[in-house]
Amino acid sequence: MIPNIYTIPLIQLASGDRLSLQVYRFVGAKPGKKVYIQANLHGAEIAGNAVIYQLIEYFRILEVTQLFGEVWLVPVCNPLGVNQRSHRFASGRYCVYEGKDWNRIFWDYEKTQEDLQEFAKSQVNLDIDTIKKNYLNKIINHFITLTEDIHSPSSVPFTELFRYRLQSLSIDADYLIDLHTSTDRGLDYLYYFSHRESSAQHFLFDYGILLDDYDGDAFDEAFIKPWLALENAFQKLGREIIFDVEAWTLELGSGMQMMPQSVEKGVQGVKNYLLYKGVLALNTKAIAHEMTFRSKSQITKYYAPVGGMVQARVPLGSVVKAGEKLYKILMFNKNGELPSLINICAEKDGLVYDVATNHAVNEGEYVLAVM
Structure with a gap:
């Protein structure tokens, strides 16, 4: 044709x-x-x-x-x-x-x-x-x-x-x-x-x-x-x-x-x-x-609770259980304290189907989504 x-x-x-x-x-x-x-x-x-x-x-x-x-x-x-x-x-x-x-x-x-x-x-x-x-x-x-x-x-x-x-x-x-x-x-x-x-x-x-x-x-x-x-x-x-x-x-x-x-x-x-x-x-x-x-x-989108650098994020396509670690944020405090790592855990079971490209996040920025 x-x-x-x-x-x-x-x-x-x-x-x-x-x-x-x-x-x-x-x-x-x-x-x-x-x-x-x-x-x-x-x-x-x-x-x-x-x-x-x-x-x-x-x-x-x-x-x-x-x-x-x-x-x-x-x-x-x-x-x-x-x-x-x-x-x-x-x-x-x-x-x-x-x-x-x-x-x-x-x-x-x-x-x-x-x-x-x-x-x-x-x-x-x-x-x-x-x-x-x-x-x-x-x-x-x-x-x-x-x-x-x-x-x-x-x-x-x-x-x-x-x-x-x-x-x-x-x-x-x-x-x-x-x-x-x-x-x-x-x-x-x-x-x-x-x-x-x-x-x-x-x-x-x-x-x-x-x-x-x-x-x-x-x-x-x-x-x-x-x-x-x-x-x-x-x-x-x-x-x-x-x-x-x-x-x-x-x-x-x-x-x-x-x-x-x-x-x-x-x-x-x-x-x-x-x-x-x-x-x-x-x-x-x-x-x-x-x-x-x-x-x-039923989808849960995760946004950074603090500003910092995303580390140890689970791979795209991962099946996660409630309470399991999804990622860490390396946070540099500007108040005279040492840097800290904050663990972010899954609220419920699901599949990680989408993840942000950028690993540097301001507070409130998108990190990943779970279905």
Whole structure:
């Protein structure tokens, strides 16, 4: 297959130069689902670009009859963030103009709709495909109104323009996959939403975190929360409906790195998921992988209780028991006393799945996380 390639202007710089998005769209011989996959929303999280490159190469050798529906691939989806540097380190987690996390800026229809229960009542006796079409039209019609502010004389801040560009590409997708890594050093795992465990197992990851506690306005959250809200509304009316709409964030190893094993896990996971969903038509069956699931509310992040230097930290991937030592802090007192070592122990059992890159911490800075 040969993709349709679109270059979409994103922002014009003071120099007159433009930063752009590039979209690779593969369309199958028969209609079907729309899959949207993007990478590098946070500037330092580059591994997903390698995943998308390998997926492009994979789709290019497929016959058009082996793809149902369409797949949209957007590498380097945040060129402004990707190009931010501080010494040798990539930053790019926050918009330098507004100080906002690039993945906490997205428009969430669930927060603005006022007639959800009334809509559910009007649709409760319809078939699920008709309900899905009607609700998607409501979301899109509301989304279109955002252009009024963009084209007004006062215009909008860049984060609002940026989010509009990405969400205009993805808002009508059936399946959304956002490729990330840890900001620091992390294991491979995914974030998922309620009632999607069986689908999650087809990404072939060992660990999954249920987003039962939202940070707010993240790309995957903003996409799926309206659908989750509608499912809950139908449940109150006595009808159980789970829409075939899914959003995923895949965390592929460590920031500022393209770790081959993490890239390969991402590629194989996406392929297997698309096979499971019937997007790929191949002479093989998708497989499910047994996973360990945790809720986001069960995660414990550890922050330095004092300033100093982190020593003897347990390795990434360690299984720890409550009361076991996680790390020490070497603290230099400025009150005439000798330096001291402070032991920090686990509050509960769990797996160390993410650790900070920097071993020098101010009081209150992040050190590691346990699921």
